[in-house]
Amino acid sequence: MHTAASPIAATPVAESQEPGSGTTLAPWAMLGFVVGSAAQLSQAVLWPAHGYLALMLVGVAIQAGVVRWAGGIVVARYAGAMLALCLVGFAIVGWRASLRDVLPAEFEGKDVVVTGTVASLPTQFDRGVRFRFQVDTAHLDGRPVTLPTMIDLAWYATGQGQHPTAVRPSTTWTWCVRLKAPHGAVNPLGEDEELRWWQAGVRARGYVRQGRNDPPPQYLGESWRHPVERLRGMVRQRILHRLGDMPSARIAAALVVGDQSLIDREDWDAFRATGVSHLMSISGVHVTMFAWMAALLVGSLWRRSPWLCLRWSAPVAAQIGGLVLAAAYALFSGWAVPAQRTVLMLCTVVLLRLLGRSWPWPMVWLGTLTVVVAADPWVLRQAGFWLSFVAVAMLFATRQHGDPAATLLQRTRALVREQGVVTLTLSPLTLVWFGQCSLVGLLANLLAIPWVTLLVTPLAMVGVVVEPAWNVCAMALDLLTGTLHAMAQWPMASLTVARAPTWVGAVAVCAGGWMAMRLPWHWRALGVAPLLPVLLWQAPRPPMGEFELLAADVGQGSAVLVRTAHHALLYDAGPRYGTDFDAGQRVLVPLLHALGERLDRIVLSHADSDHTGGAVAITQMQPQAVVLSSADALPGVAATMLRCQAGQRWHWDGVDFEMLAPTASEYATTAKPNARSCVLRIATGQHSALLTGDIEARQEALLAQRIPPLRSTVLLVPHHGGASSSSMGFVQAVQPRIALVQAGYRNRFGHPVPAVVARYAQAGATVRNTALCGALTWRSADPDAEQCQRETNRRYWHHRPGGAGIPP
Structure with a gap:
């Protein structure tokens, strides 16, 4: 498991007594810098740049005062150094963050003509490609405007003009794009997508416009910029062409060029279940092994030249050469965060050796951690960072000095x-x-680590020069992946618990x-x-007689988790955006895993894909759940489906559940999916919630006539706030305190429309839109304290949209 995190252990530094006196300030200063950097990442809003500069001066002044006035008071020197560097670390990170450019709000949703260079490997998906684009010039309505330098674009295949596959790294284009700020889903215990974009320098996302009145994409030629990305693209194409339909062709390409998007989701699931996913991306193991082999090669060649040895010793040349070549390998493989982290670690260790410093391992560990944080402080928010450094610390703390005379059995042990x-x-x-x-991670890693590091990775890299090596590499990968898939199917291969x-x-x-x-x-x-x-x-649950709603942030779609003291129900399963992306596997499955939730029922209100897109992933994860739906059948959903119908009732933990629609006559008289949406009411003695799917004005009127009173504390606004629903009579009949809209940010339908928002506001309801507040949690036990995830967990890199109605 995660031994990718041991590059320092692979390059040990001699352990001796700590250099200098016992009162050295270095470790305390480094610790203070890391703590200050971590503290800055908790800021919800950035200060002005001059505020951080002022704080930095305060830190420097404190350090100067400590040096001058603390004298021999050891505790004061330690505390002062730590406080001073804590302030300096906080200030440096904040100042760097304040310099980042952003997309001006007035450019969102506008058609802008941009010229620039493709700056990354294009990532293929079923409807087109996605890539990073470095902007040189931009024009809006014929006038020049300033945009962020790096944007993320999608080019969808439309069958008209040039095809998206024409995009290659380091090529220059002009095209019309429509942009928006980087806006990701924000859910409890979910991935922070916006932090990932922040780290990558992406300040706007959008797509290439190809409408009838839009200027067509124009290829302008090759560019000298981003040559490494261009080389990676060429090598990736060579590998895929060479290996063709071999099962592990895409994994081999991913190991060479660091393009993890090439690996299928089924393979990733097997790698995670067996604890070897760290080996299937360019990580610390690969970079360290490459550095070790490169150092051996450079040292061997260096010793062959007496002239070179007289000017520079072979061990020094080997260390520097191995480091330089490892950095080049990390750069070629995409310069991903784990590779960057490993190169910085190796730099620190090599520098200490060249300076003749012999530090004990805690100092080496803390020094490398400080260097990594100084280079990219936002890695402190990444799981891989902590997995790496904790693993390295434990290997240092528990290792024994190697015995050159040890037997093979002793080395294996x-x-x-x-x-x-x-x-x-x-x-x-x-x-x-x-x-x-x-x-099974211990066994899987004992098999996979030597197989990948000593056989697969060297063959993959040799193939860049001798292409037949790729065929051998793919065959070796076939054996390994077949074994890992088999191990992943073992009973109790992995353990899943609430986070x-x-x-x-x-x-x-x-x-x-x-x-x-x-x-x-x-x-x-x-x-x-x-x-x-x-x-x-x-995870804490509602008390008896109460329930909780968690409206997940799934974009333009619907998914609401209802929990009582001992039961759970999922109302709708979110949207599906393509064969390789749906809200089930991307948002809902991780959320249910994190909460340790076992669903008793799944209600799929109707057949539209924005409500059933994640159903396949959910039912595979929760096969025991009973599925109720107005849809006759859904492709890929293996669970037995029962028809939802008015009159169905059940009682969980003191909470009443009742299906209000559709009636048998509505099934008989209409075939429109929206009109047949399952309408579910959940009630305690004092509070209730009404979940409505996509019912329209006619169904709203019939419902209000048939079910008096219809009043509810929380209403899932019908049809995401579309104009065909939320009639005035229905709004007045329900009189919700909270009108909950589940919609995508700047969705193409314009949901929720301003007239609908005004209608609910006029009725005294608070309108909450998941596009603006992220996932929303409401509890019947505390009905006036709904929580928006964007508000309760706000960080300065999170997008701050404004307004209830967002135009497309």
């Missing part, structure tokens, strides 16, 4: 023990970050580290108890 240490230490972290850990709070995970990591230390077993056993909370954690 040492390798197994190291992998066991990493597995035991990182399992609590993976459970906290992902809610899942592999129970515990971070502090529970931190305690569990310390407990796992304690158990991995070389101590008597009766002492190690003390670590068992602190591990239990992360394994047994349960």
Whole structure:
């Protein structure tokens, strides 16, 4: 498991007494810098740039005062150095963030003609390609405007003009685009997409316009910029052409050029279940192994020249050469964050060696961590960062000095023990970050690590020069992936639990580290108890007689999780945007895993894909759930489907559930999916929620006549706030306190339309749109305290849209 995180361990620094006096300030200063950088990432709103500069001066002044006035007071020197660098770290990160450009709000939704260069490998999806584009010039209505330098574009295949596959890295184009700010889904315990775009420097996202009145895309030629991306694209094409339909062709290409989008979702699922996903992307293992092999090669060649050896010793040349070649490999493979982190680690270790410094491992570890954070402070929000550094720390803390005379059996036992240490230490972290850990990970990694690092990766790289090596590489990958898929199907291959709070995970990591230390077993056993909370954690549930609604942020679609004290229901399954993307596998499955939720029922209101798009993924994950729907059948949904119909009732934990529509006569008289939406009412003695699907004005009127009173505390606004629904009579009949709209940001339908928003506001309702507030949580036990995820978990890199009605 995650031994990709051990590049330092692979390049040890001699351990001796800490250099200098026992009162050195360096570790405290480094720790302060890291703590300050981490603290800045909790800011909801950035200060002006001059505020951070002022804070930086305060930090420098404190450090100067400590040096001058603390004298021999050791505690004061330590505390002062830590405080000073904490302020400096906070200020530097904030100042860097304040310099980032943003897309002006007035340019959103406008057609802008841009000229620039394709700056990344295009990623293929079923409807076209997506790529990064470096903007040189931009014009709006014929006048020049300023846009962010880096934007993310999609080019959809329309059958007209040039095809998106014509896009290649380092080519120059002019096209008409429609942009919006980077706006991702914000859900509890979900991936922070907007942070990922922030780190990548993407400040706007959009698509190439190809309407009848839009200027067609114009290819302008090749560019000298981004030559590495161009080379990666050429190598990727060569690999895929060479290997053709071989099962592991795309995995081999991903290992060479670092394009993880090439790996199918089924393969990723198997890699995660067996704990080897870190080996299937360019990570620390690959970069470190490449550096080691490069150092051996450079050192061997260097020793052949007496002239070179007289000017520079072979060991020094080997270290520098291995580092330079490893950096080149990381750059060629896409310069992903794990590769960047590893190169920076190796730089730190090599620099210490060249300077003749012999630091103990805690100083080396803290020094490399500080360098990585200084280069990219936002990695502190990434799981991979912590998995890497925790694994390295434990390998350092528990390792024994190698015995050159050790037998093969002894070396094998040492390798197994190291992998066991990493597995035991990182399992609590993976459970906290992902809610899942592999129970076969130890065995899978013992097989996969040497296979990938010593056979697959070298063959993949040799193939760049000798193409037949790629065929051998693909055959080796076929054997490995077949084995991993088989292991992933073993009973209890992986463990899935509810995600515990971070502090529970931190305690569990310390407990796992304690158990991995070389101590008597009766002492190690003390670590068992602190591990239990992360394994047994349960997400808080509503009390008896109450219920909770969680309206997920799924874009232009509907998905509401209803929870009582011991039961759960999912109303709709969100949209499907293509064969490789749906809200089920992207949002809802991770959310249900994180909450440790077991669904009793799934209601799919009607057949439209924005309500049933994630149904296949959900029913595969929750095969025990009973499915109610007005749709006769849904492709790929294996569960038995029952028809929802007015009059169906059930009672869970003191909460009443009743299906209000459609009636039998409505099934007989209309075939329109919207008109046959399942309408569900959930009620306690005092509060209720009405979930309406996409019913339209006629069904609203029939419902208001048939079910008096219809009044509800929370209303899922029909048809996402479209003009064909939310008639005045229906709004007055329901009189909701909260009118909940599930819609996509700047969706092409213009939902919710301003007239509908005004209608609810006039009736005294608070309109909450998931496009603006992210996932919304409402509890009947506390009806006046709904929570918007964008508000409760706000960070400065999150987009701040404004207005209830967002035009397309």
